[in-house]
Amino acid sequence: MAHLTRPNLQRFLDRLTSRSVLSHEEQQAILSLPGHAEQIAANRDFVPLGQRVDHACLIIAGIVGRFEQNWDGARQITAFHLPGDMCDLHSVVQPVRTSALQALSVTTILRVPHLAIRAVAARYPAVAEALWRDCMVDAAILAEWIVNVGRRDARARIGHLLCETATRLGAVAGDSNDIVFDLPVTQTHLADATALTPVHVNRTLQSLRGEALVDWHQRVVRLPRWDALVELSEFDPAYLQADAGPEQRLRILQAG
């Protein structure tokens, strides 16, 4: 299976090197990480709560939600994880699981042993730094979700989530105003993520559809008026740290 892991790890590496500077040797070390692929059915927890974990999960295809649960069963998704994400990278340094991970659609993951990641991180401090930095981007997204759930009405809330996801998926390229991307997620999942009820999500989507802001059919999202949606949702992609030019990539921990 090793011959398959490499191209998948490349995607993860691309993510790291978009924000961090890594040497050729360090990059090779990451690409050589072991891992074994696994297919997960939709709506299945693949990292249940309360257990110690000994591996991290790299998403190859599909989409994953990080769930927190309420006593009365009300669910809250606190993060979407997209292909190329190491969705529980934090567990490398903190193997006590505090939230569950669930596949939202059929999802392929690569389970990468903590031991291997730790060995690379220990050997190459710049890799540890890059991983740490990646975790911080996830944290910035969490903070933005608090604002989303706390301070925006249903239309802006859903719009913002779509803008964020489109950006993270790399669907927002060039200056096209017509964005299309795959989002294999149900309206109920969207409700869990935005802290709304499925019913209200449905009505809100209709409202957005009525203004040609969102067109969502068969798991394919189309945003025909990107600029208008960005404005409605007050979406500012800065927190995603996605557009870092080469001059913004960092490598700061050097012994001396």
Place this chain on the structure above:
Amino acid sequence: MAHLTRPNLQRFLDRLTSRSVLSHEEQQAILSLPGHAEQIAANRDFVPLGQRVDHACLIIAGIVGRFEQNWDGARQITAFHLPGDMCDLHSVVQPVRTSALQALSVTTILRVPHLAIRAVAARYPAVAEALWRDCMVDAAILAEWIVNVGRRDARARIGHLLCETATRLGAVAGDSNDIVFDLPVTQTHLADATALTPVHVNRTLQSLRGEALVDWHQRVVRLPRWDALVELSEFDPAYLQADAGPEQRLRILQAG
């Protein structure tokens, strides 16, 4: 001023060593970090948005809020930072500021240069690991805030925030059912943190007071029926990772 920084850094070090294993030498390195103290007036931004930062802020006394802003001025506090917190530790690895920090009451901070922190982290990988782990605890708190804001009604929301803050302040010791701690924060701040309006916070506090769950006067919070409040707020302190016994402290990145 150096003779003053050491005892303050001790508090930060205690926080780190409560979850990570650090050698005597590593601990000394942290205690020797330079820094200069500064007093911040209430309601003042001391780390404004959108700038590159070259230092992190250790809170010595007072309380700090991490603010995200809306276009229309609606504010959301995404985190409280308490004495002993390095409130923008993440900036060590990601110096682009994405959220503002504001003192909620008169606050004393210690500004610690990134350069110094990075030097220690580079020299001692276990320190980098401990810092990274500390950031992950903050991230877990962010995730819990999403649940709080998204899925709990006003009473539970405020109750949960109080439970969390009491726990983080170390006010929940032993099996006393009567918790008292200082919380120099206005009801408006509480509204910004819970995504409610100040008016509704006020009414909710009255409701909690009516059931003897919360007693809040002159910036001093008293929780006379801790167990009942915990249940009402469905507060589970696991995510705070505060009670890690010695056997749970970690040191995992070792070259080899």
Place this chain on the structure above:
DNA sequence: CGCCTTCTTGAAGGATCTCAAGAAGGGTGG
């Protein structure tokens, strides 16, 4: 004592929820 912030109270309005049930869609087996 006076000012400014913070807290408190009332009444009306609105965004979202709850409950319930029907329609549509997608996959599976005969």
Place this chain on the structure above:
DNA sequence: CCACCCTTCTTGAGATCCTTCAAGAAGGCG
């Protein structure tokens, strides 16, 4: 290829939690 089933989407009507607006009371500080 059709029939069936189960999930997902859609719709309606009433209830509610929280907000908005406005204004007065209380508290802290110079």
